[in-house]
Amino acid sequence: MGTNIDDKLKRLKKERALRSRVSKTRPGAIEDTWEKINRAEALSVKEKLQKLIDLTGAQKEKKSAKAAFEPVPREPLLFYENPYPLQTKYGKNILAEGLKIKGDVLYFLGRDSAFEALDLSTALFVDLETTGLSGGTGTVPFLVGMGYYRDNRFNVAQYFLGELGEEERMIKEIGRFFSEMNFQSVVTYNGKAFDMPLLETRFIMSRRPFPLSDLPHLDLLFSARSLWKHKHESCRLFHLAQQIVEVERAEDIPSAEIPSRYFEFLRTGNFSLMEPVLYHNQEDILSLLGLVIAAAKLFLEGREPPDSEDFDAMDLIGVGKVFESAGHVEKSMELFQRALEGDLPQALALNIKRKLSYHFKKNEDWERAISLWQDLSREDQLFCYKELAMYFEHKTGKLEDAKRMAEEGLTISMNVSLNFQRDFEHRLERLNDKIRRLQAKAKKGRP
Secondary structure, three states: OHHHHHHHHHHHHHHHHHHHHHHOOOOOOHHHHHHHHHOOOOOOHHHHHHHHHHHOOOOOOOOOOOOOOOOOOOOOEEEEEEEEEOOOEEOOEEHHHHHHOOHHHHHHHHOOHHHHHOOHHHEEEEEEEEOOOOOOOOOOEEEEEEEEEEOOEEEEEEEEEOOHHHHHHHHHHHHHHHHHHOOOEEEEOOHHHHHHHHHHHHHHHOOOOOOOOOOOEEEHHHHHHHHHOOOOOOOOHHHHHHHHHOOOOOOOOOHHHHHHHHHHHHHHOOHHHOHHHHHHHHHHHHHHHHHHHHHHHHHHHHHOOOOOOOOOHHHHHHHHHHHHHOOOHHHHHHHHHHHHOOOOOHHHHHHHHHHHHHHHHHOOOHHHHHHHHHHHHOOOOHHHHHHHHHHHHHHHOOHHHHHHHHHHHHHHHOOOOHHHHHHHHHHHHHHHHHHHHHHHHHHHOOO
């Protein structure tokens, strides 16, 4: 295992060298300045922080200006744990509902068959707050937020790095915590792209194995987009927590502001700067759990006749997309057909009808495919005229019907779509040639 970590560490050092060249072209934001300073391995953490203060102009204040507070000693590493009874209500959900979610639902939400044998009782919810938003070897997770079920509670635990020089100690304690708790899966929101790679990088740089690397990972962002992107203007965790979970949660602190707050805390020791960040992180963990519960409920109601007044045709579309992503096409098409019986925005309904028509075409269910094409042709959907022309020409041999579809399609496509216009022109040329040859052949055959 040690050799593997050494190899990864070498690759990370190469990445750091590449990032250092790229970062020279970016604006000198405080977190970027820190990344540059942090590469000076000969400097101690204290010296690096002093250099950060000098470069960001912190010492340019007038000597006569009185500081609002004096720098105070900081705890190098803090651990917080907030237990919530299972009957605690978060938004419209009860925390205990997370334990009722079965493995087959987690399989579809996580798109990983390993979840079929699991539930959330052994899952670890993870959310990081970091010194930068771009990731990479210069980004440090100074707050590691974790949620998990234990002892009839849902616990939100947080490791907070009060001194950057204590990161290796934090990584050691987190690694021991992961191993002792024996988590069987990971749940995040955009964690596959950011949180997990970053956390693994910090473990590698500390020459420690990453206990979570081989666990099934449910990154809810992907399923959230399938379930709600067509229904809500944003799929940000904060926004969906308000709209779906119905949490009365204020926009406590913008994510982009968090790194600069942390650096200001390191400079001054003013822990009040970090209190909103700790709250923000805890709310993100609870919001993630609430959203997983809401997604599971939606998924169950989509598979069965819904028992909730909140469930609508738009939700059927979302669940259908989840099935489609998991490769369960027949079930997804069934849900799409059910959704068409409800109230859908016109553009979405047209898109679903088109998707269904191609599905029926692929399965040679011509009756239902033609019915949809004829319906959509009334909406001047050009692809329908093309499909009907191809069907009449190649499947039934009704060339006059095919010609009529191509002519109607050509008329509509004028000044609308050059590609369709050219297609219909070539199609008509071929059809007219076929019709002339058949007419000539028929004349020759007359007595």
